[in-house]
Amino acid sequence: SVFWPVIVSGYNQTTHGDLDADGDDDLVVGSGQGSxxxxxxxxxxxxxxxSIRFxxxxxxxxxxxxxxxxxxxxxxxGDVAVVSGGNLPNTCVVIHHGLGGFQFAAPLALATYEVPGTTRTADLNADGRDDLVVLHDGGRRVGIYLQGDTELGDEQLYELPFANHAGSEALALGDINSDGCLDVAIANDAGLVTLLGEGCEPLFSDGFETATR
Incomplete structure (x- = not known):
């Protein structure tokens, strides 16, 4: 086993991806509660x-x-999305766009809903572009940011049939009904919800809310 030193102050969020275009996955670690x-x-x-970037x-x-x-x-x-904050107005999704050579542009803050939590990347509408999914702890919302021509669009919110308790949720993306379109599964101690993609179109074709900040 190999252990890498990490300064943390509570629970962590981790993910990986190729951030310097060398074909190897790099590691991203959230610093924990209070940071x-x-x-x-x-x-x-x-x-x-x-090397380590902060x-x-x-x-x-x-x-x-x-x-x-x-x-x-x-x-x-490769870019890094960081979800931070608790209650509005102190919440946001921050995008650090990769510039190559393990360098990043100035952070770009996007508006998001209350208590953002678990975050995933996926192509939700089969257009070949990466989109972002954010599950909101303690509420009845899941949000998506669909990528446009040059950037992610506004968050579109979808109401869930139950409120998920903070820190107890799970979010998974995949084609769970074998129709060739991406689906979203959300689970916690209240139950399981599946959002089935239809026709490989965005999940929120109408009736959604838009987050503001």
Whole structure:
């Protein structure tokens, strides 16, 4: 086993992806409760991190609640999404666009709903672009950010039939009914909800709310 030193202050969020376009997955670790920093470990192929980058989610307070990796502006570079905050107005989704060479652009803050949590990257509408899914703890909402021509669009919120308790939820994405379209499954101690994609169109074709900040 190989252990990498990480400064943490509570629970963590982790994910991985190729952030320097070298074909190797790098590691992203949320710093834990009470901190809005994310630690990015560069994989140079020898089993140990060569360098560590520190990214921040400047949302006005709160902790890192979710992290994801994807190409959110279609430039072929890996980007990092950081979900931070608790209650409005101190919540946001922050995108750190990769510039190559393990460098990142200035953080871009996107509006999000109350108590954002578990976060996933997927192509929700089969257009070949990475979209972002955010589950909101303690509420009855799941949100998606569909990627447009150059950036993620506004968050579109979908109401769930039950309220999920903070920290007890699970979110998975996949084609669970074998129709070729991506589906969303959400579970907690109150039950299981599946959102089935139809015709490989966005889940929220009408009747959705848009997050504001």
């Amino acid at each position: 809005d920093f994310v630690y990015v470990y560069r994989n140079v192929g020898d089993g140990m991190p060569q 990214l921040q989610a400047p949302c006005g307070g709160g902790s890192v609640q979710g992290v994801a990796v994807g190409d959110y502006n279609g430039d072929g570079m």
